[in-house]
Amino acid sequence: MRRREFIGTAAMIGGSVLLGSSIFGCTTQQPAQKTPTPKPEKPIKIGFLGPLSGPFTPWGDGHLKGAKMAVEEINAGGGVDGRKLELVVRDTKNNASEAATVFEELVFQEGVVAIIGPVSSDIGLATSRKAEELNVPLLLHMAGSDKILTKSSRYTFRTALVAGPLLMQALAEYIKDKGFTRIGAIIADYAWGHSIEGGIKKYIETLPGVEVRMEVAPVKESDFTPYLRKMQDLNPELVIATGHPPGTAKIARQGIELGFNAKYIGPNIPKKVWEKILGEDVTKGMLDFTPVNYNSSEFQNFAQKFYEKYKEEVDFAGTTGYVNINHIVWAIKQANSAEPKDIANAIRSGSYNTPLFAFPLSYTAWGDQKEAREVIITFKPGAPPYGPDSISHAEVEFISPPIKPVEPSQ
Numbered sequence: 001m002r003r004r005e006f007i008g009t010a011a012m013i014g015g016s017v018l019l020g021s022s023i024f025g026c027t028t029q030q031p032a033q034k035t036p037t038p039k040p041e042k043p044i045k046i047g048f049l050g051p052l053s054g055p056f057t058p059w060g061d062g063h064l065k066g067a068k069m070a071v072e073e074i075n076a077g078g079g080v081d082g083r084k085l086e087l088v089v090r091d092t093k094n095n096a097s098e099a100a101t102v103f104e105e106l107v108f109q110e111g112v113v114a115i116i117g118p119v120s121s122d123i124g125l126a127t128s129r130k131a132e133e134l135n136v137p138l139l140l141h142m143a144g145s146d147k148i149l150t151k152s153s154r155y156t157f158r159t160a161l162v163a164g165p166l167l168m169q170a171l172a173e174y175i176k177d178k179g180f181t182r183i184g185a186i187i188a189d190y191a192w193g194h195s196i197e198g199g200i201k202k203y204i205e206t207l208p209g210v211e212v213r214m215e216v217a218p219v220k221e222s223d224f225t226p227y228l229r230k231m232q233d234l235n236p237e238l239v240i241a242t243g244h245p246p247g248t249a250k251i252a253r254q255g256i257e258l259g260f261n262a263k264y265i266g267p268n269i270p271k272k273v274w275e276k277i278l279g280e281d282v283t284k285g286m287l288d289f290t291p292v293n294y295n296s297s298e299f300q301n302f303a304q305k306f307y308e309k310y311k312e313e314v315d316f317a318g319t320t321g322y323v324n325i326n327h328i329v330w331a332i333k334q335a336n337s338a339e340p341k342d343i344a345n346a347i348r349s350g351s352y353n354t355p356l357f358a359f360p361l362s363y364t365a366w367g368d369q370k371e372a373r374e375v376i377i378t379f380k381p382g383a384p385p386y387g388p389d390s391i392s393h394a395e396v397e398f399i400s401p402p403i404k405p406v407e408p409s410q
Helices: 003-024 057-076 097-110 121-134 163-176 191-204 227-231 244-255 273-285 297-310 315-337 339-347
Strands: 044-050 085-091 114-116 137-142 156-160 181-187 210-216 238-240 261-267 286-290 375-381 393-399
Touching: 044 057, 044 097, 044 315, 057 085, 057 137, 057 163, 057 297, 057 315, 085 097, 085 315, 085 393, 121 156, 121 191, 121 273, 137 261, 137 286, 137 315, 137 339, 156 210, 163 191, 163 393, 181 191, 181 227, 181 244, 191 210, 191 238, 227 244, 244 261, 244 273, 273 286, 273 393, 297 315
Parallel strands: 044 085, 044 114, 114 137, 137 156, 181 210, 181 238, 238 261, 261 286
Antiparallel strands: 286 375, 375 393
């Protein structure tokens, strides 16, 4: 073959191969397309804003433990619609201004969908205003001042404690039931104490045949002897220490030392605080309020699990932390949404039933409880099965009728 013919033939063949290759792609293997792995959804964040330092630490410590336990259990069960829960923990430092600032941090920097934890009424007042401003639901642990909720409140909800005056409504029923006629009271000079003072005047001083002697002491007071001496001649059958949470057990101790033959009632004091200050005297007429349904088998099982995890007895604070988390998760499922506004609407419009509490959690438009009852417990000798290191165990002495909420004046 001539060289010119060879070159021409080769060019034709090569051109055909290139043409076929470029049009049909039959000689080039394309790499296999990989299916992209879906990114896991971000966790649902819930804020814990409670007292982990200062005079209300025992409340915050127990509440946090119960909340953590609930989060761990829910995550172990697959989370909420496949999304994990994350608890973002902050200390209020018993400072209202600090708490308000941290509330904003939890919302804007951490992206929480709800917040739990306030104990002090001053903290509750500051954080509730932020909850309403930022439209993020706030579940109060305690914080029973009647000034916290307003007519326009839509994102703040009470859980373990009704407003102070309503607590005294329940206590008035107990006083009538027992036939007491001589009542002493020591309250702290801050929002919660004055809330209790108002309730005593409205519901207890007006009881027929009942005499009340009431004293006001600073929040940080530790020597209550002068205040107790002012009511010694009354010989009270019941001393209401509910209005002075940090001093309740000390009031009882000093009353016993002065020879008072009275019962003493606190404001949901952790039992370890009672026992630390009173020792075995905790069984000598101490009373307390609680939302907890101690008689339910579900509470007994929960308390046993709590002890196995933390090696300590659970009280109302730990129980409330556990309930708060499960309540928020229930609301997310009810709303089919983890948006703060939808969570708040579900809480306000629904009724959350838990066997750990003595009443369902249902709400008025402004966030007060519609069906609350108060359980009054006393302490008896002997440790419970879920707290073998304790001196005493709680027994239910009285359960109030349903407490009627009062619409805020403003």
